[in-house]
Amino acid sequence: DSGVTQTPKHLITATGQRVTLRCSPRSGDLSVYWYQQSLDQGLQFLIQYYNGEERAKGNILERFSAQQFPDLHSELNLSSLELGDSALYFCASSLSGGNSDTQYFGPGTRLTVL
Amino acid sequence: GDSVTQMEGPVTLSEEAFLTINCTYTATGYPSLFWYVQYPGEGLQLLLKATKADDKGSNKGFEATYRKETTSFHLEKGSVQVSDSAVYFCALGSRGGYQKVTFGTGTKLQVIP
Numbered sequence: 001d002s003g004v005t006q007t008p009k010h011l012i013t014a015t016g017q018r019v020t021l022r023c024s025p026r027s028g029d030l031s032v033y034w035y036q037q038s039l040d041q042g043l044q045f046l047i048q049y050y051n052g053e054e055r056a057k058g059n060i061l062e063r064f065s066a067q068q069f070p071d072l073h074s075e076l077n078l079s080s081l082e083l084g085d086s087a088l089y090f091c092a093s094s095l096s097g098g099n100s101d102t103q104y105f106g107p108g109t110r111l112t113v114l
Numbered sequence: 115g116d117s118v119t120q121m122e123g124p125v126t127l128s129e130e131a132f133l134t135i136n137c138t139y140t141a142t143g144y145p146s147l148f149w150y151v152q153y154p155g156e157g158l159q160l161l162l163k164a165t166k167a168d169d170k171g172s173n174k175g176f177e178a179t180y181r182k183e184t185t186s187f188h189l190e191k192g193s194v195q196v197s198d199s200a201v202y203f204c205a206l207g208s209r210g211g212y213q214k215v216t217f218g219t220g221t222k223l224q225v226i227p
Contacts, residue, residue: 002157002159004157033214033215042217042219042220043158043203043217043219043220045214045215045216045217048214056214058214090157090158092157092158098207099145099146099207099208099209099215100146100163100165100207100209101207102148102160102163103150103158103160103215104159104160105150105157105158105159106157107156107157108157
């Protein structure tokens, strides 16, 4: 158990819909990362937050947005969903967000768009 | 920009065989290097890391040495077990600032009894 929790574990929805994925970091970690893992594109970094502020942006679509709240939990919002958005979405956390930090990954949310 | 290249899988080995998974990187400066492992149905977890040249990371019988001259961080294990079957990701974190960590594409390892 990494100490990172993600909800829900599974999500099935239809094209065009909007969903919110939630992540609680390990106790004491200030930085949160979001990743998308699909069979054809591997593990793609989406976005990083540190103590409520956006720190780094990766291959995140404009239809996707995220935020980190004062209690340090984070939410990833996915809107106007397409079939290709079906994937595993991982949240990870680290102590300070520095690049030698170990990232601790949650168990993931499996999103299926029908 | 930063990049990580690791050998394509799947790699299939018999139990007790020697394992090498190659990883090379491109980065400015002196990055930190990581191996993460993903067991079936789980998230990634850190296997080992090295933060400077010539450092050797080791854990659970796995080892990798940070080779600056060849920009490599190959993962090795002397005797694999069925329980080592997983996907292995090489990753780098650039020094300075809060830039993203770059992951390789992953190498699937299957160990057969």
